[in-house]
Amino acid sequence: MEKSAALAAMRDVLDWIVRQRPFPLFVSEYIDVVRDFEDMRIAQVDEDTWRVRNSGYCRTVRFDTWDRHVDLGRSRGVIGYDRASAQQALYVHLDESHDHTLVLTDQPGRRPYLRRAASAVDELRLAQDRVSLVTARHRHQAPDARQPAPESDYRFVASSDDGLELRGSVRTDAEGTLSWIGAINGTRVEVALRAGGRR
Numbered sequence: 001m002e003k004s005a006a007l008a009a010m011r012d013v014l015d016w017i018v019r020q021r022p023f024p025l026f027v028s029e030y031i032d033v034v035r036d037f038e039d040m041r042i043a044q045v046d047e048d049t050w051r052v053r054n055s056g057y058c059r060t061v062r063f064d065t066w067d068r069h070v071d072l073g074r075s076r077g078v079i080g081y082d083r084a085s086a087q088q089a090l091y092v093h094l095d096e097s098h099d100h101t102l103v104l105t106d107q108p109g110r111r112p113y114l115r116r117a118a119s120a121v122d123e124l125r126l127a128q129d130r131v132s133l134v135t136a137r138h139r140h141q142a143p144d145a146r147q148p149a150p151e152s153d154y155r156f157v158a159s160s161d162d163g164l165e166l167r168g169s170v171r172t173d174a175e176g177t178l179s180w181i182g183a184i185n186g187t188r189v190e191v192a193l194r195a196g197g198r199r
Helices: 002-019 027-039
Strands: 041-044 049-053 060-063 078-084 089-094 099-105 113-116 122-126 130-135 144-146 153-160 165-171 177-179 189-195
Touching: 078 099, 089 099, 089 113, 113 122
Parallel strands: 078 113
Antiparallel strands: 041 049, 049 099, 060 089, 078 089, 113 144, 122 130, 130 189, 144 177, 153 165, 153 189
């Protein structure tokens, strides 16, 4: 009886951890991120513009001003951002390049962007009616993309280099956030979402 209770408690803890949507890393990856953070160069160009130079491992920078947005049209090397009111922070997501320009603005834009992901994202392409990206390794991929159209249906196809494939459909919420979670493994996982009716 005690073992059953202990297993149930452990399952509750693990389920809670998964709901937090952690970003799992190998220790070797974490070391690369820390070294990149230590060597990163950040310069303020003007009141709203920042320049970040790094080695491409540290993919997120934090601003302690959560009520601002990122001007994606004027920024470079930026794939998205997340306004975290609970932490009163703005998390800006960078691509794999080494030189980034971040332009902050008070007004939300109409361009789609990546809000968050549970693993590193490469080859990201965002349009009004589609999202495609490449990610790797971790079983529960969970990207969120902010699309302009709320409560719209998208079909997805996810395929790995191991020959696995997942198909299905998802729907944007009332704010236009498109969330996809899929259990698929591989050193290279391609995910494509396209606007369309449910199957």
